[in-house]
Amino acid sequence: MKYIINGDVGLSRPPEGPLAAQIGAFAKWASEQGYARYSRYRQVLLAAGFSRWLGQRAVRPCRVSSDQLSRYLRSRARRVRRHRSDAGALTQFMDFLRRQRVVPAEKIAPRRLTAVEQAAQAFEHYLCEERARARTTRVNYLPFIHSFLTDRFGHGPVTLSRLCAADVVRFVQRQAPRLHLKRAKLLTTALRSFLHYARYRGDVALDLAAAVPTVANWSMTSIPRAIPAESVRQLLASISRQTAIGRRDYAILLLLARLGLRASEVVFLTLDDIDWDTGQVSVRGKRDRRSALPLPADVGEAIAAYLRHGRPRSTSRRVPSDWPHATPWHPSAQSTDDQSPSLGRCAAIIAMSVIGWRLGKKSVPATEAKNRLGAILDDAQRELVVIRRQDRDIAVVLSMANYERLRDGNIQAFLDLSTASLKRP
Numbered sequence: 201m202k203y204i205i206n207g208d209v210g211l212s213r214p215p216e217g218p219l220a221a222q223i224g225a226f227a228k229w230a231s232e233q234g235y236a237r238y239s240r241y242r243q244v245l246l247a248a249g250f251s252r253w254l255g256q257r258a259v260r261p262c263r264v265s266s267d268q269l270s271r272y273l274r275s276r277a278r279r280v281r282r283h284r285s286d287a288g289a290l291t292q293f294m295d296f297l298r299r300q301r302v303v304p305a306e307k308i309a310p311r312r313l314t315a316v317e318q319a320a321q322a323f324e325h326y327l328c329e330e331r332a333r334a335r336t337t338r339v340n341y342l343p344f345i346h347s348f349l350t351d352r353f354g355h356g357p358v359t360l361s362r363l364c365a366a367d368v369v370r371f372v373q374r375q376a377p378r379l380h381l382k383r384a385k386l387l388t389t390a391l392r393s394f395l396h397y398a399r400y401r402g403d404v405a406l407d408l409a410a411a412v413p414t415v416a417n418w419s420m421t422s423i424p425r426a427i428p429a430e431s432v433r434q435l436l437a438s439i440s441r442q443t444a445i446g447r448r449d450y451a452i453l454l455l456l457a458r459l460g461l462r463a464s465e466v467v468f469l470t471l472d473d474i475d476w477d478t479g480q481v482s483v484r485g486k487r488d489r490r491s492a493l494p495l496p497a498d499v500g501e502a503i504a505a506y507l508r509h510g511r512p513r514s515t516s517r518r519v520p521s522d523w524p525h526a527t528p529w530h531p532s533a534q535s536t537d538d539q540s541p542s543l544g545r546c547a548a549i550i551a552m553s554v555i556g557w558r559l560g561k562k563s564v565p566a567t568e569a570k571n572r573l574g575a576i577l578d579d580a581q582r583e584l585v586v587i588r589r590q591d592r593d594i595a596v597v598l599s600m601a602n603y604e605r606l607r608d609g610n611i612q613a614f615l616d617l618s619t620a621s622l623k624r625p
Contacts, residue, residue, distance in 0.1 A: 208237075209244045216248075217255030219264075219297065223247055226296050239285075246286055247293045249276065264303040269294060316349045319358040326397050341390040347375070348391060360403035365411035368395070372413050384415040414578065432457050444510035448520060451502040458499050459483075470517040474503070491593075563588050569597075 202210040205227045215223040226247055230240045253272050254264065269290050273282065297303045313321065320342055327333040327341065349358055351374075352367050368391060376384040395409040436453060440446040455461050455469070465483050473482040474495065481495045503519065511519075566589040569576050576597060579585050585597040 205244055209241050211245065211248055215251055217251030217253070218259065218261045219247070219251035219254065219302070222297060222300065222302055223251065225300070226293055229296055230292075239289075242283065242285065243289045243292065246289050250290060250293065261297075261303050264294075264297070266291075266294060266306055314355065315358045316346060316353065316355075319349055319360070320346045323394055323397055326400075327393075340386060341393060344387050344390040345394050347371075348394070360398045360401075361405075363395075363398070363404060363408060365406075365408060368408055368411045369413055372415075376413075376415055381415065388412050388415055416582075441505070444506075444512075447502070447506040447510035451499075451506040452520060454499045454502045458496050459493055467518070467520065469519045471507075471519060472517060474500075474519075476500070563593075565589070566594065569595075 202212065203214045204210050205215075205224055208231060209227050214220075223244060227240060227244045230243050235243070250269070250272050253275065254268070259268065269287070273286060273290070276282070276286075294303065298305055323345055324338050324342055327338050348371050351371050352363065353359070372388060372391065375387060379387060391412050392409040395404065395407075395412070398404040399407060399409070436450065436457070439450045439453070441450050452466055455466050456463075459481070461469075461483060462485075465485060468484055469481070473484070475481070479495045479497075479500065480492050483491045483493055485491055507519070563586045564572075564576065566587055569585075569587045576585055576587075580597040581599045581601075586593050587595040587597065
């Protein structure tokens with residue numbers, strides 16, 4: 201004869217034990233939660249079995265704990281096959297009893313923090329209370345600090361005074377190759393912050409933050425830094441200078457190749473910017489800064505040929521007055537020579553990179569250059585560094601590779617300018 205629980209689930213016998221009175225309420229709760237009929241049957245069956253097992257051992261409700269759940273499941277597994285959902289079903293029953301205050305809430309003893317966890321927690325408190333860092337910053341920093349301290353001290357005591365530069369460098373060299381470049385930079389930032397904190401506490405006497413290696417994360421590394429001089433000559437030779445458009449394109453490409461101008465600087469070049477008497481051209485760069493560059497003879501001749509025999513009549517003072525909206529080297533513009541690359545593709549490469557002494561320029565104040573000479577030399581390996589004093593460019597730092605690239609590219613204007621700079625007192 202079956203015993204029906206809550207008019208829904210049938211058992212072979214009535215519930216027994218100290219929790220028998222709660223079986224019906226638990227079955228009703230499971231039904232309200234939308235559990236399938238078979239799932240409700242398993243939950244009620246296990247709850248009834250657990251109550252009977254407690255009654256056989258004379259365990260009162262106030263003594264029921266999660267440890268007894270595990271013991272009951274092991275005892276039951278000796279008689280019937282265990283289902284993988286049994287533990288979850290009994291846990292739901294225990295949670296239901298705690299919400300009904302039938303059994304006491306389980307007191308879980310706090311886990312003792314390890315030395316590494318204590319040090320990381322103290323750093324987190326410093327970031328939050330002393331530095332007012334955002335929660336996302338703390339969440340991003342702490343895993344790196346935990347890994348660093350574990351790598352250095354293992355499971356032993358954390359003695360920050362024992363840290364040295366070799367520990368920092370070794371950790372970064374081992375971890376950075378495994379991470380995405382952005383994560384690797386975040387790793388070094390977190391380490392510097394932690395080492396500043398250690399020095400702030402007085403645990404470290406030296407500025408170990410300065411020993412954290414810099415992770416290279418250069419943008420647009422696939423862009424060519426230069427194209428061979430022979431390719432430039434082939435491109436220029438492929439342009440027909442018998443037409444107005446050809447003379448215009450030739451003049452523009454010479455400005456890009458010989459002077460290293462940006463595309464925008466060519467667009468905004470005006471007739472007033474060219475001093476034919478002194479052989480100079482005034483270029484308006486970023487932030488409306490003006491730079492005077494020598495005007496090589498071949499570039500001047502190309503511009504003059506375009507102005508005389510190619511430039512349409514216009515009230516505009518811009519040199520390429522027939523270039524209002526689109527560049528003449530748009531990718532759809534093909535060269536007259538089918539075997540040569542398109543004018544647009546080659547000119548784009550020149551505009552971005554040909555010998556490129558004006559590409560990727562970084563300006564730093566003279567005071568900063570004096571105090572950070574080592575960092576300036578590192579930056580010069582990736583881009584030109586222009587040192588400025590009182591809003592004037594006074595020096596340029598570039599790598600040997602860039603210097604050789606300029607020299608091999610036969611940028612006579614650059615060499616003339618460099619020679620003139622060296623002769624100045």
